[in-house]
Amino acid sequence: MWQKSPNHRALSEDEEKKALENAPSLRFRFILAGVLVIGIIAGLAINLIFDYSQKLADLSYDRLLRSALLQMDENVGLMRNEVSIDIPWSAFATLAQAEEDRVFYKVESLEQGFITGYQDLDSQPPQPPVLDQIQFYNQEYSGEMVRFAWVQRHITDPETAQTVRIILGQTRLSREEMASAVTQKAVEVVVFIALVAITLIIIGSHLVLRPLHRIERALEERAMGDLTPIDINTPKETHHLKVAINHFMERLQSNLEQLENYTADAAHQLRTPLASLRALAENARDNTSPERQHQALENIVKQCDTLSQTVTLLLNQAVVSHRLQTHRLEPIDLLAPITASCREQAVAALHQGVLLSLDCDLKETMILGDAFSIQQMMQNLIENAVRYSRADVERGTEIIVQVSEFERFYRIKVIDYGVGIPDIEKERVFERFYRGRYDIAGSGVGLAMVKDIVDHHSARIQILDTEPKGTTFQVDFAKLRFNEDTV
Known part of the structure; x- marks a missing residue:
């Protein structure tokens, strides 16, 4: 049966447009995620490029600074037990390649003191001094950031030994200019690559979502009522969506078929009693004898009862059909619906001269099932047993x-213990509208509903002969295993 929300209604065109405007865009999310990822990668790349350009500039100009420092160190010597230095012009010519930078230097002896250069240049390397090892570091001097090269070594001769320290510094203007130029070029390349990647993501989003548009067009172009499966090639990522839509249409087709069957059942079941009721009413109208009119009215009352039972059966069938489609099986005690059915049918059976009894010593019978459906199954089986028991007034009383x-x-x-069912008819009693005997009242729908309920519970039903006479309906329900069924 159809399941419809009480607040559900079709959206107007304006409401659909508004809903479309407020709906989140999968393409926008895809592009936004791609832009964010590319932006993060580009930011990290630019940061690495900036650090690399600084190191590259320092490496290039440190080589010049080292060359000038070594040239100065080669011209340091002892003369008359005093340190002397003749600074070569080539040392400053090497550093002069950075035209905008200024050069600072200082030569001193730990024993003799200041020798030459800038006397106020008191620069110390961040690392502990190591003899004959050149250290490079940045330090502010004279209001500017300066790159220093620092070295300290021993000078010895037969008469004396002294420790000489040479400090040579150069401002960082050329280094910063070189690092900026390298960074700018690299950033331009990174930005260009990022823009190309974003463009490819935008194009790729269209290609990625194309299968969804194909499925959309395939559904929109279908004729009304066409619920055949979608048969188009789709990527793996949308294959499950296609399968889910096909499964949904299959269930919808099944629901439509069941609705058609239910409509046919209702028409079939209601047409005969209504026609009979009309005929009885016309008979009562045309008869002038009070006795015949009274008898016709009695027949009308009986026919109304039959019609009421038929309507109740159809309503129960609709409810059961709906529950079988929409409700999942859950752990229940099988005795609960069986006991409820026996209590409901006991009085009605007794009024018809049949004694109904329940034979069970079990305390609990847990299965996976739907209690309402099982109760309807038992009700139909008991009503069927009562109906065929009444046909045999001699034995069919229990x-x-x-x-x-x-x-x-x-x-x-x-x-x-009624009239029983012949073997040739046992295979057909579960067919819809099949009735073995038309002299016994019945609709031909109850046992068909019983079979649907049994199949939905993966149970098994058999029709056996009762000794010495009668029919036994036997239904087996699997036990609930908590280590498997409840996982």
């Missing part, structure tokens, strides 16, 4: 409902 336990299942038996 119906027994038995519930027994086996290792893997519970067994329900509805035993009657």
